[in-house]
Amino acid sequence: MSRLKGAPSPPSAARPVGTAGFVLPALVLIGVFLVFPALWTIYLGLTDYRLTGLEAADPRVVGLDNYTAALGDERFRGSLWLTVQFVLGSAVIGQAVLGFAIAWVLRDRRGPVKRVTEGLVLLAWILPSSVVAFLWIALLDRDEGTLNALLHTPGAAWLLDHPMPSIIVFNVWRGTAFSMMLYGAALSNVPPSLLETARLAGASTLQQLRDVVLPHIKGHVLTNLLLISLWTFNDFSTFQITAGGPDGRSEILPVYIYNVALSGGRLGFGAAISFLVLLVNLVFAVAYLRLLRSRRTDATPKAAP
Amino acid sequence: MIALRGLTKEFPGGVRALDGLDLEIADGEFFALLGPSGCGKTTLLRTIAGLETPTSGNIWIGGTEVTSVPPGKRDVAMVFQDYALFPHMDVTANIAYPLRIRKVPRSRREARAAETASRLSLSELLSRRPGQLSGGQQQRVALARAVACHPRAFLFDEPLSNLDARLRLEARTFLKRLQRELAVTTVFVTHDQGEALALADRIAVMSAGRFTQVGTPTEVFQRPANTFTAAFIGSTPMNLLPGTAGDGALRVAGAVLPLPGGVPDGPIVYGVRPEYMDLSPTPRADAFAGKVAVVENLGTAHLVTLESREHLIQAVVPEGAEPSAGTAAWAVPRPGRGLVYRDDRLVSPSPANGENR
Amino acid sequence: MSEHSKPERSQANRHREGRGGEVTDERAESEGRATPSEEGTSRLKGRPEPAERSEAIRHAVAVIGRATFLAAVLGFFALPLLWLATAPFDARPGITVSVPEFTLRNFQALLDNPYALTSLRNSLIQAGGSAVLVVTLAALAAYALSRARVPGRDALLYVLLLLSSVVTGTAAMVPLFELATRLGLIDTHLGVVLTLSGGLLPAAIFIMKDFMDGTPTSYEESARVFGASSGQILRHVVIPLVRPGLATIAVWAVANVWGSFLQPFILLRDPDKAPGAVILYTLYTEGGAPRLDLISTFSLLYSLPVVVMYVFVSRRYGFRFHGGIKS
Numbered sequence: 007m008s009r010l011k012g013a014p015s016p017p018s019a020a021r022p023v024g025t026a027g028f029v030l031p032a033l034v035l036i037g038v039f040l041v042f043p044a045l046w047t048i049y050l051g052l053t054d055y056r057l058t059g060l061e062a063a064d065p066r067v068v069g070l071d072n073y074t075a076a077l078g079d080e081r082f083r084g085s086l087w088l089t090v091q092f093v094l095g096s097a098v099i100g101q102a103v104l105g106f107a108i109a110w111v112l113r114d115r116r117g118p119v120k121r122v123t124e125g126l127v128l129l130a131w132i133l134p135s136s137v138v139a140f141l142w143i144a145l146l147d148r149d150e151g152t153l154n155a156l157l158h159t160p161g162a163a164w165l166l167d168h169p170m171p172s173i174i175v176f177n178v179w180r181g182t183a184f185s186m187m188l189y190g191a192a193l194s195n196v197p198p199s200l201l202e203t204a205r206l207a208g209a210s211t212l213q214q215l216r217d218v219v220l221p222h223i224k225g226h227v228l229t230n231l232l233l234i235s236l237w238t239f240n241d242f243s244t245f246q247i248t249a250g251g252p253d254g255r256s257e258i259l260p261v262y263i264y265n266v267a268l269s270g271g272r273l274g275f276g277a278a279i280s281f282l283v284l285l286v287n288l289v290f291a292v293a294y295l296r297l298l299r300s301r302r303t304d305a306t307p308k309a310a311p
Numbered sequence: 312m313i314a315l316r317g318l319t320k321e322f323p324g325g326v327r328a329l330d331g332l333d334l335e336i337a338d339g340e341f342f343a344l345l346g347p348s349g350c351g352k353t354t355l356l357r358t359i360a361g362l363e364t365p366t367s368g369n370i371w372i373g374g375t376e377v378t379s380v381p382p383g384k385r386d387v388a389m390v391f392q393d394y395a396l397f398p399h400m401d402v403t404a405n406i407a408y409p410l411r412i413r414k415v416p417r418s419r420r421e422a423r424a425a426e427t428a429s430r431l432s433l434s435e436l437l438s439r440r441p442g443q444l445s446g447g448q449q450q451r452v453a454l455a456r457a458v459a460c461h462p463r464a465f466l467f468d469e470p471l472s473n474l475d476a477r478l479r480l481e482a483r484t485f486l487k488r489l490q491r492e493l494a495v496t497t498v499f500v501t502h503d504q505g506e507a508l509a510l511a512d513r514i515a516v517m518s519a520g521r522f523t524q525v526g527t528p529t530e531v532f533q534r535p536a537n538t539f540t541a542a543f544i545g546s547t548p549m550n551l552l553p554g555t556a557g558d559g560a561l562r563v564a565g566a567v568l569p570l571p572g573g574v575p576d577g578p579i580v581y582g583v584r585p586e587y588m589d590l591s592p593t594p595r596a597d598a599f600a601g602k603v604a605v606v607e608n609l610g611t612a613h614l615v616t617l618e619s620r621e622h623l624i625q626a627v628v629p630e631g632a633e634p635s636a637g638t639a640a641w642a643v644p645r646p647g648r649g650l651v652y653r654d655d656r657l658v659s660p661s662p663a664n665g666e667n668r
Numbered sequence: 669m670s671e672h673s674k675p676e677r678s679q680a681n682r683h684r685e686g687r688g689g690e691v692t693d694e695r696a697e698s699e700g701r702a703t704p705s706e707e708g709t710s711r712l713k714g715r716p717e718p719a720e721r722s723e724a725i726r727h728a729v730a731v732i733g734r735a736t737f738l739a740a741v742l743g744f745f746a747l748p749l750l751w752l753a754t755a756p757f758d759a760r761p762g763i764t765v766s767v768p769e770f771t772l773r774n775f776q777a778l779l780d781n782p783y784a785l786t787s788l789r790n791s792l793i794q795a796g797g798s799a800v801l802v803v804t805l806a807a808l809a810a811y812a813l814s815r816a817r818v819p820g821r822d823a824l825l826y827v828l829l830l831l832s833s834v835v836t837g838t839a840a841m842v843p844l845f846e847l848a849t850r851l852g853l854i855d856t857h858l859g860v861v862l863t864l865s866g867g868l869l870p871a872a873i874f875i876m877k878d879f880m881d882g883t884p885t886s887y888e889e890s891a892r893v894f895g896a897s898s899g900q901i902l903r904h905v906v907i908p909l910v911r912p913g914l915a916t917i918a919v920w921a922v923a924n925v926w927g928s929f930l931q932p933f934i935l936l937r938d939p940d941k942a943p944g945a946v947i948l949y950t951l952y953t954e955g956g957a958p959r960l961d962l963i964s965t966f967s968l969l970y971s972l973p974v975v976v977m978y979v980f981v982s983r984r985y986g987f988r989f990h991g992g993i994k995s
Contacts, residue, residue: 025816028812031805031808031809032805032809036831039865040870043835043843044835046843047839111738119738126742127741128978129749130745132923132927132978133927137971140963140967141749179744240836240837246929263838263841264934268841268845280840280841284834284835291834294833361893362889382895383892389893393884395890398909399908408891409895412894413895466893
């Protein structure tokens with residue numbers, strides 16, 4: 007009976023109606039503003055719906071035309087490739103590696119150095135995106151940017167000549183905090199005795215990392231990579247820095263969708279691309295939730311609205 | 312008075328936590344529900360409180376049927392195992408909480424809280440939060456909260472189990488005195504037979520959702536009605552040995568013992584508490600012969616375990632009289648202390664009204 | 669931090685092999701990735717030396733390497749922020765970071781600007797509204813889900829969570845815009861509040877349920893035996909007990925809405941309704957010559973609440989991973 011004692015029948019168990027009444031308002035809101043849009047994306051993606059003009063009044067179902075058009079579209083394929091670069095470069099390589107390195111170096115430090123470093127990295131993460139976007143525009147400005155002043159490279163137009171590296175570095179700066187904190191928590195769970203054993207056996211730092219640390223935090227690494235990839239894939243804040251330009255050279259998918267659908271008015275076509283994004287998100291999210299379910303790690307997800 | 316008639320509680324999945332229970336608890340009685348974990352004792356207490364709804368059967372409290380009355384209207388107070396003191400309220404607010412629900416004006420309920428607190432020696436602690444109190448103090452605040460609302464009955468769920476061993480004895484005495492002073496019907500749940508024997512006027516021993524015996528501590532201790540109760544009650548488990556009755560004697564594990572009156576011939580189980588055994592250094596026919604396997608020091612006495620053929624037999628001997636391990640010894644049951652069970656029911660008559668020799 | 673402005677960086681790259689420990693290099697971003705392996709490679713050089721000496725060298729190299737790395741990280745993360753710290757107080761702010769000629773007049777100018785104040789008010793309305801909605805609905809749902817034995821409850825939660833990560837603003841841009849248009853929610857605070865709340869709710873319920881699960885049911889049962897009604901139990905017992913959870917959710921929701929740009933950007937055309945995040949963007953993209961005094965001051969002012977809330981929550985309740993204050 008101890009099993010039953012642990013789960014005594016709760017007050018509301020006797021009143022399922024009360025339970026429903028408590029849950030329903032939340033479910034309605036989620037249904038209308040989360041589930042319904044997702045389903046509608048599928049439908050809109052099969053139409054030639056437009057913001058203005060004839061098709062706005064009377065959209066036709068065009069089947070998979072939007073998808074075939076997208077696949078044949080140079081701009082879409084280019085955008086897809088830029089997105090892959092963006093996710094791999096800024097999240098998988100940039101944020102994850104830098105975040106781990108910071109967590110590793112700070113792992114058994116105390117005091118102001120640790121606090122200041124963590125504080126700065128966190129600050130980059132929590133500031134509103136409009137603010138950081140302008141900070142980076144100011145930093146990289148062609149004529150008066152701080153970077154040019156520091157590097158003695160007056161007139162170097164970083165955002166115009168190297169838009170992709172610029173937004174990749176920007177996103178590393180912006181998002182490393184999450185990886186740093188996740189790995190910090192993970193590293194604090196590696197028993198010191200394991201590392202000491204490896205050190206006594208004469209293992210170098212690299213060997214310790216490979217043989218002791220990585221096997222121990224494998225799950226965290228996977229969690230981290232899935233989440234930051236998902237968020238980076240959906241990140242819209244680069245829009246505020248380059249708006250996809252110049253000439254679409256930094257037009258990653260979220261920006262592409264905005265430019266095509268809401269700026270260009272091709273709502274149906276945009277919805278089709280949105281659906282593809284949705285599918286990719288689904289792959290990441292399902293993988294992540296499976297992981298979460300099997301381990302219930304200390305890192306529960308935060309929503310990316 | 313609390314009464315139960317055919318009380319049954321089945322959980323989803325078919326587990327029968329309470330199985331047709333009948334019971335009457337008298338006014339002012341201090342009543343213990345005793346049993347191993349999983350026997351249904353906590354479910355019974357929660358059903359009396361109204362936190363669980365019985366599948367069938369009825370409950371009366373103070374002559375009123377309350378089977379379908381919500382917990383708040385039953386006029387009982389419950390003290391939970393973890394005390395459930397509200398961490399965000401100070402001691403006064405905690406004690407006064409039941410009165411707040413009954414809309415007693417603030418000044419009056421605070422006065423009542425202060426008065427109850429002083430009765431339980433908590434006056435110094437009135438403005439503290441539960442987190443700042445020791446385990447014993449928390450337990451007394453929980454009692455005070457129950458006392459303050461003057462209920463018709465107290466329900467205690469393992470009231471002493473969260474205290475450490477030394478404090479538990481002190482709290483036990485305190486609890487008994489408090490119940491005597493208030494004279495309020497009290498039902499408490501415990502898995503500790505010593506606690507039940509020490510506190511209760513009557514005990515219901517439970518197993519698998521049924522009462523195996525209901526009686527005073529003396530009855531339950533001296534004449535357990537079945538082998539389950541016999542094995543469960545007592546700080547050292549009772550010796551229970553198979554044997555046969557016939558030819559005017561009991562033959563148990565090599566010993567020939569006098570046959571109590573009223574025991575029919577046939578297979579029996581013979582029970583005797585280790586405390587009611589004496590060790591003889593020389594062979595005797597009415598004794599269990601064996602070799603001393605283990606000697607455990609109990610402080611004022613020693614618990615000796617004999618290996619006797621295929622059985623282990625225990626005896627408690629006074630300090631200084633313990634044999635050394637490996638020697639031969641003979642364990643003699645004291646006259647009139649042996650109990651005879653047939654088909655798991657006590658068949659030997661009580662020494663008082665039986666043919667006690 | 670003043671080393672950053674020293675014009676000495678051309679040799680920076682050579683320093684980093686381990687000797688000149690002080691170098692704070694603005695190219696740190698490119699170095700960050702390379703560093704973890706650095707210790708390893710420098711150690712190999714020590715191998716042929718006698719054991720103790722190589723150990724000492726190895727140790728020194730490790731210490732220097734670590735210091736270099738940390739300095740680089742500090743530089744990289746501090747550099748873009750410096751401007752935010754100096755420009756608002758500079759009498760003649762430029763885009764370049766410079767030691768300010770201290771003044772508070774920029775804040776005066778900001779107060780005089782009608783857009784800035786209106787947008788702050790809009791941000792407050794939208795963030796506050798979303799927080800109230802999310803906290804209320806999430807708390808109710810989480811309480812019921814935590815206490816009731818509803819079949820398929822965990823599956824429901826996971827599906828909702830899944831949806832909230834899949835249906836991002838990016839992926840649902842078009843239908844959200846459509847939905848708002850048809851419901852007449854374009855150019856309303858309500859539209860922004862509802863849209864953002866719908867996205868935040870699943871995670872909020874998930875986090876809240878964790879808090880609810882962490883409070884023993886005996887508190888509520890105790891109150892119930894004393895005769896408290898459901899409403900009283902909620903008011904007297906449950907809400908005070910999960911207050912840290914409510915605060916966490918509220919702060920998390922406010923920070924999320926405060927920083928979000930995409931949804932208000934597509935749902936609001938009227939600048940009088942736009943929150944600070946959108947106004948700030950228009951200030952520097954559409955202003956012709958940007959008013960740097962205004963932008964810098966406004967940026968600082970707009971950032972402060974988020975930072976203050978973050979510090980408050982992590983001080984008061986400790987950082988919880990699901991806290992993750994923004995996305």
